[in-house]
Amino acid sequence: MNHDPASTTSRGHRWLMALMCAPMLLIVGLLIATGAVGAGALLPALLCVGGMAFMMFVMGRTHRS
Numbered sequence: 001m002n003h004d005p006a007s008t009t010s011r012g013h014r015w016l017m018a019l020m021c022a023p024m025l026l027i028v029g030l031l032i033a034t035g036a037v038g039a040g041a042l043l044p045a046l047l048c049v050g051g052m053a054f055m056m057f058v059m060g061r062t063h064r065s
Contacts, residue, residue: 014056021049 028045031037 017052017056021052024048 024045
């Protein structure tokens, strides 16, 4: 089986970037649960996660020489 080291590194980087979104989502979730902010505070957090996912998807499509 042929494993490309670049794809393994890229996959690990994607998981790391997704992990970086977790604290923000946790904080927003706690703020909503305690009533400090309304549910509308979730929208910017989800947009940020969506933007991160989009960038990682687009970057995964480019091939470097």
